[in-house]
Every structure is written in structure tokens, then in C-alpha cells.
Amino acid sequence: MALLLTIIGAGPGGYVAAIRAAQLGASVTLVENDSVGGVCLNRGCIPTKTLVSSAELLRHVRNAADLGITVSGTVSYDLAKVRERKDKVVATQVKGIRGLLKSWGVTLLEARGSLLSEDVVRVVQKDGKTMDLRSDRIIIATGSRPSSIPGIVSDGEQILTSDDAVKFKDVPASILIIGAGVIGSEFAFIYRAFGSEVIVADLLPRALSTEDQDISDIVEREFKKAKIKFLPGVKVETIVKSASGPMTVKLSNGQTLAVGKILVAVGRSMNTENLGFQDVPVATGRRGEIVVDDRMETSVPGIYAVGDVTGKMLLAHVASHQGMVAAENCMGGNAHMDYRVVPAGIFTMPEAASVGMREHEATAAAMTVKVGRFPYRALGKAHAMGAIEGIVKVIADGSSGKVLGVHLCGAHATDLIHEGALAVQLGATAKQVSELIHAHPTLAEGFMEAAGDVIGSAIHVPKPTK
Numbered sequence: 001m002a003l004l005l006t007i008i009g010a011g012p013g014g015y016v017a018a019i020r021a022a023q024l025g026a027s028v029t030l031v032e033n034d035s036v037g038g039v040c041l042n043r044g045c046i047p048t049k050t051l052v053s054s055a056e057l058l059r060h061v062r063n064a065a066d067l068g069i070t071v072s073g074t075v076s077y078d079l080a081k082v083r084e085r086k087d088k089v090v091a092t093q094v095k096g097i098r099g100l101l102k103s104w105g106v107t108l109l110e111a112r113g114s115l116l117s118e119d120v121v122r123v124v125q126k127d128g129k130t131m132d133l134r135s136d137r138i139i140i141a142t143g144s145r146p147s148s149i150p151g152i153v154s155d156g157e158q159i160l161t162s163d164d165a166v167k168f169k170d171v172p173a174s175i176l177i178i179g180a181g182v183i184g185s186e187f188a189f190i191y192r193a194f195g196s197e198v199i200v201a202d203l204l205p206r207a208l209s210t211e212d213q214d215i216s217d218i219v220e221r222e223f224k225k226a227k228i229k230f231l232p233g234v235k236v237e238t239i240v241k242s243a244s245g246p247m248t249v250k251l252s253n254g255q256t257l258a259v260g261k262i263l264v265a266v267g268r269s270m271n272t273e274n275l276g277f278q279d280v281p282v283a284t285g286r287r288g289e290i291v292v293d294d295r296m297e298t299s300v301p302g303i304y305a306v307g308d309v310t311g312k313m314l315l316a317h318v319a320s321h322q323g324m325v326a327a328e329n330c331m332g333g334n335a336h337m338d339y340r341v342v343p344a345g346i347f348t349m350p351e352a353a354s355v356g357m358r359e360h361e362a363t364a365a366a367m368t369v370k371v372g373r374f375p376y377r378a379l380g381k382a383h384a385m386g387a388i389e390g391i392v393k394v395i396a397d398g399s400s401g402k403v404l405g406v407h408l409c410g411a412h413a414t415d416l417i418h419e420g421a422l423a424v425q426l427g428a429t430a431k432q433v434s435e436l437i438h439a440h441p442t443l444a445e446g447f448m449e450a451a452g453d454v455i456g457s458a459i460h461v462p463k464p465t466k
Contacts, residue, residue: 002027005330006121006135008113008275011038012316013307014141015097017323022104024331029133030106031113031123036097037090038143039308040316046093047166048186050086052347055193059349067386077194083168115276118300122276137302137330140275140282140290141323144268144308149178152239152264158247159239160263162187172196172260176249178236180207182346184265185219189349192226199257201231208346211407212358214373214393218409219348222389226349231255270309287311294336296326304330313342343421345414350390353417356405356424357395368398372430372453374446376410378460381441387411392446394420394430396454401429403451412443419447430454 003026007014010032018030035042054077064071101108109123116122121133146161148154156164162183171194177184180202192198200207200223206216207223207230223230235252239262242248246258270288277284283291283299289311296304304326307319321337328335346352362369376382376390390410396403406420423433433451438444452458 003331004134004136005029005139005327006031006113006133006137007139007141008121009038009141009143009307009309010036010097010108011141011143011307011319012040013143013319013323014038014139015101015323016320017139017141017306017327018106019100019104020324020327021330022106024327026137026327026331028104028106029109029135030101031109031111031121033110033112035094036101036108037094038141039145040319041093041097042090043163043166045316047086047090048162048190049347050089051082051166051168051190052186052349054082054085055190056349059193063386079168079171079194086166086168112274114274115280115282115303118280118302138304139296139323139326139330140298140303140305140309141307141319142271142275142309144270144314146264147267147269149236149264149266152178152236152262154264158241158261160261162263162265165263174246174259175199175261175263176201176236176257176259177263177265178202179265179267180204180230180232181210181265181267182208184263185348186346187263187265188223188228189226192228193349197227199229199231199259201234201236201251203233203235205232207232208348208352211346211352211354212393212405213360214391215352215354215407215409218350218389218391219352222349268308268314270311272309285311294338295329295334296322296337297329312337313339313344315342315344318342341421341425343417345417347414348409350387350410351413352407352409353413354405354407355417355421356403358405358407359393359395362395362404369404370396370398370401370430370454372396372450372455372458374450374453374458374461376443376446378449379441379443379446381443381445382411384441385411392416392450394433394447394450394454396430396451401431401455402427403430403433406447406450408446410443410446416444416447419444431457434458 005026006029018028022028111123111125123131154161174197177200208216238250240248249257272288290305306322306326308314325335343355372394374392377388382388393407395405403423430451438448449458
């Protein structure tokens with residue numbers, strides 16, 4: 001008899017776990033109260049990147065003269081069609097996932113699931129009907145939601161969360177974005193491209209504070225070039241709404257702003273409420289995250305958790321890999337999660353991407369490292385594209401020369417990072433990377449040159465002065 005597996009949540013962790021477990025022979029029931037694909041597909045990765053594509057094209061057309069192309073008339077956009085395209089892309093992807101689940105024999109229940117016991121999931125359907133599913137194994141994949149700031153209540157109209165912003169109902173004349181992390185920075189460039197006056201405020205001293213300092217520096221410089229005002233080290237103290245005009249915002253630096261909308265982009269909170277933990281003692285951490293080991297198993301044997309709800313790295317591809325690990329282990333395997341080599345992409349303008357160790361992390365750990373840098377403006381392909389803003393940075397172990405981290409900011413950075421990820425995972429040295437023949441002219445040559453800069457063999461850099 002096939003193993004009975006119930007998964008609560010059909011985001012990139014849950015649906016991937018469902019398909020992998022079905023491939024391994026499990027009888028899988030997938031319970032989802034909202035929409036297949038989770039936050040990533042419906043309110044995160046895919047819709048925002050679709051908006052980024054429209055925003056980038058708008059920027060390119062406006063700058064077409066720089067490449068010798070004449071555009072006649074006024075360059076404008078049709079917001080309804082931008083939104084329609086975004087929704088169509090999402091719907092296509094959702095349909096595709098539903099088709100995959102069906103092809104693998106996964107039973108999809110559009111309902112809310114919670115733990116009734118260690119081997120029973122209670123399912124409440126949208127019509128109120130209840131059923132209890134006996135399960136040999138259970139995977140919790142309920143994801144996360146936008147975090148809030150005490151005293152600032154989102155209303156979906158004037159004060160937005162990222163869930164609201166991705167609907168893109170209008171383009172405000174002005175917007176204050178609270179938070180200069182990944183979400184805040186991406187939306188800053190999106191709104192600015194469509195014409196909003198954008199102000200970004202953050203308590204921390206730099207944008208993208210979790211990234212390498214060099215990446216933050218470039219993004220802040222691009223903020224300035226795009227006329228996005230960045231206010232580091234400030235807190236929003238009060239917001240006064242107006243029925244007929246802009247809101248009045250007072251900041252901790254004494255400044256007062258008048259803005260049409262506010263986007264709160266200060267991170268994510270885990271969805272661990274109403275899961276039945278009062279009956280089944282699944283351990284949670286101080287942030288509400290479900291505590292798991294590297295096999296993705298919780299404190300209760302036979303119950304696993306994957307994705308944002310675990311509070312690890314809140315990335316869709318991490319959730320999917322966790323889902324595969326959990327599925328393997330549910331079926332008697334011995335798979336383990338390794339977070340040391342996880343590439344991350346940030347869809348600012350230009351893009352940023354990273355994998356492995358940051359320079360400030362190496363410094364904090366008192367490690368001896370060598371650092372190589374290579375600017376996009378030294379790449380022939382970057383000039384041909386008209387995209388010379390950016391850098392490739394390689395961090396290598398000071399003694400072995402092994403690549404410990406790679407950081408990029410520039411055109412197609414989110415695609416280029418995977419060569420760096422492979423180097424880190426395989427333990428390649430900077431010398432080995434620098435000796436790999438790269439096609440010319442390409443942006444990937446920047447990785448070769450940055451690796452060469454680590455060992456002093458980069459060709460297209462000036463001789464250092466003493």
C-alpha cells in the first residue's frame with residue numbers, strides 16, 4: 001500500500017514536495033486554501049518580475065536615442081494592459097502547475113488544513129464541510145506574509161503591503177517606501193520607471209544591508225541616478241491621512257514628507273497560526289518559525305516543514321529544494337539541506353545577485369581573504385549593450401585560493417550568478433576560474449577577470465600604483 005502523505009500549502013515548497021513524493025510512489029494529498037503557487041507565483045517573484053520587465057522596457061525606450069534609435073511621439077504606458085499581462089503570466093503558470101499535479105496523480109483540495117493529531121490532518125473546505133485525512137507523513141508548507149510596523153496599519157489603498165503593491169492598481173504621484181531591502185528596492189525602481197516620485201527610508205545605514213557593501217554602494221548610486229531619494233538611518237514616527245490630499249509623514253530626523261502612498265516593505269512573518277499546534281506540539285522559534293533539522297523534520301517525528309514557514313532563507317528556490325529533501329525523507333530516504341551555496345537574485349535596475357560569503361562576513365569572522373573586482377564598464381559587451389553600470393566581485397580564501405563568494409550588480413546579474421555558485425560548490429580556486437576560457441564578447445568574462453584580479457592576472461585592469 002502506498003504511503004499516505006498530506007501537504008498543507010501549495011507554494012513552491014509544497015507543490016514541489018508533492019510532485020517529488022508522487023514520483024517516489026506516495027499517495028499525495030495537497031491542501032491549499034488560497035491559490036496554487038503560493039506567494040512566489042501569485043504575489044511575489046513572478047508578478048513583480050513581470051512588472052520589472054514592463055518597467056525596464058519603458059526605461060529602454062525612453063533611452064533609445066542613446067543607442068541611435070529614434071522613437072517618435074510621446075512614450076507612455078497603458079496601466080490596464082501592464083496589469084492584464086501580469087495577471088495572464090501568473091494565470092498561465094498556475095494552470096501549468098495544476099496540470100503537473102494532475103499528471104502525477106496528486107489530489108488537490110482547495111481548503112484549509114491543520115493538525116488534528118500527529119497523523120491526522122483536518123481539512124475545512126470552503127463550503128464549511130470538514131474531513132479528516134489519516135496520514136503516514138505530513139509536510140507543512142504554509143509560507144509567510146508581509147510583516148507590519150506597530151502603529152502603521154495597511155489599508156490596501158493609501159498604505160500598502162507588497163501584496164497590495166503587486167496588484168498595481170495605479171501609479172501614485174509620490175510614494176514613500178519603508179524598507180530598503182529586496183522588496184523595497186525592487187518596487188522603488190518599478191514605481192520610478194512608471195513616473196512616481198519615490199522616497200525610500202530605512203532604519204539601517206545602507207540599502208540592501210544583507211548584501212556585500214560594494215553591491216549596496218552601486219544600488220544607492222543607481223537610486224541617485226534614477227532620482228530616487230534614499231533616507232538611511234531614519235524611522236517613520238507619525239502618519240496623518242487626508243481624505244482629499246497626500247498623507248503627512250514625520251520622520252525621526254525631523255523631516256516632514258507629503259506623499260500619496262506608502263509601501264511598507266520590512267520583511268516577512270511566518271504563517272504558523274491556526275495550524276493545530278495546541279494539539280500537536282510542533283516546536284516553533286522566537287519569530288514564530290517552525291523549527292526543523294537539516295532533514296526538514298520538525299520536533300514531531302513524521303511531520304516535516306518546508307519553505308518560508310521554517311524561517312531559513314526566504315527564497316522560492318530554497319523552499320523548492322527543501323520540499324524535495326522533505327519528500328525524499330518522507331519516503332525513507334536520508335536527504336539533507338545544505339544552505340552554504342544558495343544563489344540569490346535581486347531585480348533592481350540594474351540587477352544584483354550573490355552567492356556564498358560577503359566580505360563583511362569574512363571580516364567579522366577574522367578570516368584572511370583575497371578580493372578581486374572587475375567593473376562592467378571594462379567589458380566590451382556591456383558597452384555594446386549600453387549597460388556599463390555594475391561590478392563583479394570575487395572573494396577567495398587567502399591561503400587555498402578557493403572561491404568563497406561571488407557578488408554581482410549589473411545587467412543580467414541574476415543569470416550570471418550561477419557560474420559563481422558552481423565555483424563555490426565545487427571548491428574551485430580563483431586561478432581555475434581565471435583559466436577557464438570564456439566566450440567574447442560576453443558579460444560572463446567579468447567573472448573570469450574578477451577571479452584573475454584575485455591573483456593579480458586580470459588583463460583588462462590598469463597596473464596598480466604603489
